[in-house]
Amino acid sequence: MTAPLPSVVTAVALLVGLATLAATGSWRRALRVLLDLLTAAGLLRLTGDQGWTQLAGAAAIVAVRTALWRVVVATTPPGGTGRSAVRRGRARCGADDHALP
Known part of the structure; x- marks a missing residue:
């Protein structure tokens, strides 16, 4: 029953x-x-055939996912996506801004 699920x-x-x-x-x-x-x-594949090969496959999927996401996060430019209000030219207002009346 779980064979086609993955x-x-x-x-x-x-x-x-x-x-x-x-x-x-x-x-x-x-x-x-x-x-x-x-x-x-990948984890659902473990519910069908449980063996060392399937466990190694699931571990490889998790390792690749983690490594790929770390590369994506590491290549993110500082400051996030660049869509902040400060970068769009709008002034940022905060508790430490004493210039406001």
Whole structure:
């Protein structure tokens, strides 16, 4: 019964990743969703055949997901996405701003 489930989750992961990219326009968010769902599919594979090969495959999927996400985070420019109010020319108001009346 659970044999086709990992394949279905893998296919859904690709579709949801593309839908996330289309809806948000953020490739980082879409990649995060895709990697999380692919990790779930890899872990679901362990429910069917439980052996060292399947365990090594799931561990490899988790390792690749973690390494890939660390590379994405490491290449993120300082300050996030660059869409902050300060960068768009709007002044930032805070508790330490005493110049306001």
